[in-house]
Structures are given as C-alpha cells and as structure tokens.
Amino acid sequence: MTAQQSKHLELEQQLIESRRHLHQHPELSNEEFETTAYIRSQLEAAGIRIGEYGLQTGLIAEIGGANGGPIVALRADIDALPIQEATGLPYASTVDGKMHACGHDFHTVSAIGAALLLKEREASLPGAVRIIFQPAEEKATGARQVIESGALNDVQAIFGLHNKPDLPVGTVGIKEGPLMAAADGFLVEVTGLGTHAAVPEAGIDPVIASAHIITALQTIVSRNVSPLDSAVISVTRLNTGTSWNVIPDKAIFDGTLRTYEEEVRVRVKERLQEVVHGVAAALGAKASVRWILGPPAVRNDAEFASLARSVAERAGLTAVAPKPSLAGEDFAFYQRHVPGVFVFVGTSGPQEWHHPAFDVDESALLPTATYLAELAASALQQLHADGESQAAAAADGVSV
Numbered sequence: 001m002t003a004q005q006s007k008h009l010e011l012e013q014q015l016i017e018s019r020r021h022l023h024q025h026p027e028l029s030n031e032e033f034e035t036t037a038y039i040r041s042q043l044e045a046a047g048i049r050i051g052e053y054g055l056q057t058g059l060i061a062e063i064g065g066a067n068g069g070p071i072v073a074l075r076a077d078i079d080a081l082p083i084q085e086a087t088g089l090p091y092a093s094t095v096d097g098k099m100h101a102c103g104h105d106f107h108t109v110s111a112i113g114a115a116l117l118l119k120e121r122e123a124s125l126p127g128a129v130r131i132i133f134q135p136a137e138e139k140a141t142g143a144r145q146v147i148e149s150g151a152l153n154d155v156q157a158i159f160g161l162h163n164k165p166d167l168p169v170g171t172v173g174i175k176e177g178p179l180m181a182a183a184d185g186f187l188v189e190v191t192g193l194g195t196h197a198a199v200p201e202a203g204i205d206p207v208i209a210s211a212h213i214i215t216a217l218q219t220i221v222s223r224n225v226s227p228l229d230s231a232v233i234s235v236t237r238l239n240t241g242t243s244w245n246v247i248p249d250k251a252i253f254d255g256t257l258r259t260y261e262e263e264v265r266v267r268v269k270e271r272l273q274e275v276v277h278g279v280a281a282a283l284g285a286k287a288s289v290r291w292i293l294g295p296p297a298v299r300n301d302a303e304f305a306s307l308a309r310s311v312a313e314r315a316g317l318t319a320v321a322p323k324p325s326l327a328g329e330d331f332a333f334y335q336r337h338v339p340g341v342f343v344f345v346g347t348s349g350p351q352e353w354h355h356p357a358f359d360v361d362e363s364a365l366l367p368t369a370t371y372l373a374e375l376a377a378s379a380l381q382q383l384h385a386d387g388e389s390q391a392a393a394a395a396d397g398v399s400v
Helices: 003-024 033-045 104-120 142-149 206-224 262-282 302-314 331-335 362-395
Strands: 049-051 059-064 071-077 128-134 155-164 171-173 177-180 182-191 231-240 250-259 286-292 298-300 318-320 340-346
Touching: 003 033, 003 104, 003 362, 033 049, 033 059, 033 104, 059 104, 071 104, 071 331, 071 362, 104 128, 104 155, 104 362, 128 142, 128 362, 142 331, 155 302, 155 331, 155 362, 177 340, 182 206, 182 262, 206 231, 206 250, 206 262, 231 262, 250 262, 262 286, 298 302, 298 331, 298 340, 302 318, 302 340, 302 362, 331 340, 340 362
Parallel strands: 071 128, 071 155, 155 340, 171 318
Antiparallel strands: 049 059, 059 128, 171 340, 177 298, 182 250, 182 286, 231 250
8 A cells, every 4th residue: 555545545534533423413503513613623633724704603714825816615514404313323413303414514524624635735726725614504594604704705716515315426416507496485374264163154264275275386387487497386384273173263384485597486486476365365365475585596607617527527536417406505695706616426325315314425525525625726726827817918908
C-alpha cells in the first residue's frame, strides 16, 4: 500500500466514524447545537478558520483567499427528522423519536471531508472556498438564515448535494435546469353549520363540502396544467368532528403543492383558491385558504452543471442525467442570488428519504468528499481564468 493510499484509507475511516457519531446524535431543525459544536471541533483541529456570522446553529468555514480571488461555496445541511429509527444498526440514533432519515449526516461529513482535502491544497487555491454547514433545511428556513447572515456575500457560485438512494455508489446525477420542485403548503378551513347527524337539513355539513373540495382539487392538475408541465396537489390530513352523531360546524384539511415552473406555481395557486371558495359556496359553506410558502424550484446553472459533469468524469464517477424530484430543497434560495448547481450523489440506499429504515452506503463518503473538493477547486480555477481574461480584454480596450 502506498503512502497516498494509506492516507486515503485513514481519511475514509475518519469520515465513517464522524458520520456514525452524527447519526447517533441527531438534532432537529434549529436545535443543532451539539452538531454544530462537533463540526467546529473537526474543522478547528485541522486549522480551518471559522467565520463569525451570528448563526445560532450551523457555521461557515473558509479555506484559501489569502491573496484575494473569487469565492465559491459548498453547502451541506445538518438537521435531522422527527422519525423513530428502525434500521437496527449498531450506531442507530440514541435519541428517541429523532433520526437522520434524510442523510444530512452524510452530507455534513462529506463537506467536512472536502474541507480537509481543500486545506491540504490551500496555498494553491486561486481564491476561497466558503463551506456552509446549514441548519433547518427540513423547515426550509435555514438557507434564508444563512443569506441574511451575509455568508453569501461575494460568492460567485455555489454547489450543494443530496444523497440519492436509488443511484448506485460511484454515480452522480447532474442536470441543468429544474431538478427539485417548489414546495408550498396550504391549510383550508371550511365552516358550515353544526347539527344533529339525524337532521342534516338543519345544518350545513363541512365534511361533505371538504370531500367535494378535495376531489375537485385534483381536476386542477388534470385540466389546468399542460400535460407537458408538472404539478402535484396532495391533501394529506383532514380533521373534523367530535362524535359519530354530530355534524360539526368546521373541518380543516391541509396538504402540499409541488411545481417546477414559476408560472405553473402561480396559476395552480390561483385555481386552488378559486376551487376552494367556489365549491364551498355552492354547498352553502364558507372557506379560507392559508399558504405556507416553501422554497422555489431548484434550477441548475447550465455552465456550472457542465463543469460539475466534467469534474465527475475526471474523478472516475459516472455522471447521469437524473429524473427531477418533486421533493423540495431550500438550496433553491441560494440560486436566487448566485448561480449554483445541486447534485445527486448515489448511495445505494435500502429505502427512500424519510423512511424509518433509511441508510446510506458509507463507501460513498470518501468519493463524495473528494468530488466536492475537486469541484470547488475547479470552479475557482474557471472563475479566476475568466476574471483574468476579462481584465486583459479591458486593458486592451475590448468591450466585455
């Protein structure tokens, strides 16, 4: 075994141990205090500087930039989910009712690994890599916290990743344009008039009205959205009533709307409002709609997607064009400020995201860390070269 192979093996073992530690100690959104402390300890032990951005949880590290140059960012999310783990792993969650069921522990440790690798080549970086360990992705609020902290200032490109259980280890999914959906929630309150269940004519039944509204909502996708576009409306919860023989005066249901295109997002929301109010009125009831605005769609920059693909191929990974996912991701908020690319990383998982038996193949850790480090360094080199070309053209009086 060569010295380089031994070094890689040592790093891989370190990453596996770190991932298992985080997996055993999951923390929910905005509660990631111990997770943040652990990340900080790993980075500071390697001499990596931590920025002061005033975040309560999560942190921002930076490598390079001593001589100026462009800044690129890597982002990893760090929060867990309120799910009882059912993997049976020896390093399963030790916290009742909490679990890393979306693989954010994998993302976090991959970014730590990238930071360690970038630190080794810090002197040769033509700029700085800012690594964002972001809280509260599952609540879709963490990216906005990071942006408000100023951590995205001066960043010229940003890259993020998400594990993908249905892709094999050694595979990365990269595509330009829409990759993940805008994810909005809605809550509908239907108000009728309560009465005895044996005398329905004396009241206005909000249960019947809700049932008709829920059914009618499905016609929005089938009749108001082009078959060439995509949209999903799912009603996931209905609460009403207190007894088997009482028609209640109120029913509440909620659900989610998923879209890729902003114009489709706006149109479907308009139609949902119209259907809710119209059907309720036709049945003598009243209704209100409250929106829970989620992140917009993740849309990858074409130029940096091409770079991400070429870096993957140079790293010996198989780059594929993944199917877009209708899951939401608050990485999209960053892309409203700077060009960015979100990449799916194959982890050969036994279950999908948010499943109690979710897990990742840990052999993907080192390749993912290596890929992220090389992607950040390559983006810096490209931005640096572009800057020099523009400066030279400007000096020659050429319009750029």
